[in-house]
Amino acid sequence: MQSPFEPKILAFLCNWCSYAGADLAGVSRLQYPPNIRVMRVMCSGTVSPHHVIHAFQRGADGVLVAGCHIGDCHYIKGNYMTLKRMTFVQELIRFAGYNPERFRLEWISSAEGVKFAEVARDFTEKVRSLGPAPPFEASPRLAMGI
Amino acid sequence: MKTKVRQLLEDGRVDAFLAYKTIHGVPYPALFTRENVDELEPWAPFKARYPVTKILLAQARQNPEKTYGVLVRGCEERSLNELFKWNQLARDKVVVLGHACTEDLALYCECPKPYPDQLDYGEAPAPVSKSRRLEELEAMPENDRLQWWLSHFNRCIRCHGCRDVCPVCFCTECSLEHKELIPAQKLPPDTSFHLVRAVHMAGRCIDCGLCEEICPAGIPLRALYKRVNHLVENIFQYKTGVADGKSPFTMLGDESFLPAGPR
Ligand code: SF4
Ligand code: SF4
Ligand code: FES
Numbered sequence: 001m002q003s004p005f006e007p008k009i010l011a012f013l014c015n016w017c018s019y020a021g022a023d024l025a026g027v028s029r030l031q032y033p034p035n036i037r038v039m040r041v042m043c044s045g046t047v048s049p050h051h052v053i054h055a056f057q058r059g060a061d062g063v064l065v066a067g068c069h070i071g072d073c074h075y076i077k078g079n080y081m082t083l084k085r086m087t088f089v090q091e092l093i094r095f096a097g098y099n100p101e102r103f104r105l106e107w108i109s110s111a112e113g114v115k116f117a118e119v120a121r122d123f124t125e126k127v128r129s130l131g132p133a134p135p136f137e138a139s140p141r142l143a144m145g146i
Numbered sequence: 147m148k149t150k151v152r153q154l155l156e157d158g159r160v161d162a163f164l165a166y167k168t169i170h171g172v173p174y175p176a177l178f179t180r181e182n183v184d185e186l187e188p189w190a191p192f193k194a195r196y197p198v199t200k201i202l203l204a205q206a207r208q209n210p211e212k213t214y215g216v217l218v219r220g221c222e223e224r225s226l227n228e229l230f231k232w233n234q235l236a237r238d239k240v241v242v243l244g245h246a247c248t249e250d251l252a253l254y255c256e257c258p259k260p261y262p263d264q265l266d267y268g269e270a271p272a273p274v275s276k277s278r279r280l281e282e283l284e285a286m287p288e289n290d291r292l293q294w295w296l297s298h299f300n301r302c303i304r305c306h307g308c309r310d311v312c313p314v315c316f317c318t319e320c321s322l323e324h325k326e327l328i329p330a331q332k333l334p335p336d337t338s339f340h341l342v343r344a345v346h347m348a349g350r351c352i353d354c355g356l357c358e359e360i361c362p363a364g365i366p367l368r369a370l371y372k373r374v375n376h377l378v379e380n381i382f383q384y385k386t387g388v389a390d391g392k393s394p395f396t397m398l399g400d401e402s403f404l405p406a407g408p409r
Contacts, residue, residue, distance in 0.1 A: 049341075050327055050345065053342065054338055054393075081395075083404055093281075095370075095373050096291070096292065096341060097288050097295055107318065136292075137296070
């Protein structure tokens with residue numbers, strides 16, 4: 001029997017707010033799906049569009065970027081860049097032919113363990129309903145016998 | 147044109163002037179100084195296009211103390227504007243003479259502004275604002291679009307021609323050669339090769355179309371960068387290639403560019 005589809009989701013969480021929020025969700029023993037693989041970054045502003053594209057390229061079914069609320073970034077305005085870049089990258093993904101709902105940007109503070117768990121649940125269900133991400137890769141010419 | 151350029155050279159306003167020289171019936175970019183200004187031909191419209199501002203940038207980097215004059219088309223003037231804004235060229239080190247493109251060239255290029263603001267030679271033809279390919283693409287269902295792009299990206303031979311010809315690709319270190327980001331020695335390269343370039347062209351590409359023209363694989367690159375800059379315009383109300391303003395991706399903490407969205 002084929003096992004049901006379990007989406008792979010990569011989450012970039014900023015060290016000061018969102019990672020701490022995820023931590024709080026953990027110590028509060030809130031239930032959320034294990035599909036989210038967390039990558040801790042110092043600030044959400046350090047997440048480059050390249051990283052998001054790279055994640056899809058390497059088989060992520062969904063990508064989440066989370067940082068401090070606007071105004072709360074520990075590098076003061078780091079997440080301004082996050083907002084600008086990620087708004088843009090979501091539209092770029094759409095134009096490349098990828099469902100933009102596979103990408104999500106959220107603001108989660110260190111006190112919002114509950115919000116983190118909710119986002120994790122909600123996003124996992126969303127991506128699950130979208131099914132496995134289509135390959136984002138041009139097939140090698142050699143395989144085509146040319 | 148000869149009189150004007152000679153004047154500029156003799157007054158010491160410029161050290162050299164970048165224009166064209168006909169060789170075997172084809173105009174080639176050439177640098178004119180006081181020594182060879184007599185070889186400068188009278189201006190006449192022509193169709194050959196080159197990344198002249200890129201040639202200018204290379205010259206200016208070698209001789210930062212010199213002032214250059216340059217003859218530009220509409221697209222080339224836009225690329226100059228970007229090079230100024232991205233601090234690659236100093237405004238006071240460049241003197242511009244502008245010429246208009248012919249109407250058939252403008253149609254062939256689907257050029258949104260086939261003449262420079264500084265118009266010295268020729269008459270401005272009507273701009274072409276539509277891109278047929280972009281319209282087709284936008285009408286396509288998502289998954290077809292993905293397959294469409296992949297079928298084109300598939301042919302890329304990774305020659306870097308698109309980057310090398312681009313007048314606004316000025317970095318000395320290039321992400322496209324970053325081995326961890328885009329694995330080297332893979333053919334065709336990862337899709338990220340093209341999307342990373344697209345990201346970098348946001349707020350920079352001035353829609354000259356040289357990349358698409360030079361691509362040996364005939365990949366419709368321009369549609370990608372055109373779209374990317376429509377996005378920049380729609381999200382940030384920033385227009386690439388105009389004389390003032392700064393790309394929303396240059397300023398870390400500027401609030402005026404924050405798009406609407408959840409906070
Ligand atoms: S159209 Fe191509 S070559 Fe011209 S500025 Fe844009 S990316 Fe560069
Ligand atoms: S010019 Fe065309 S084939 Fe060469 S690297 Fe660019 S996209 Fe690939
Ligand atoms: S430190 Fe959290 S977004 Fe910058």
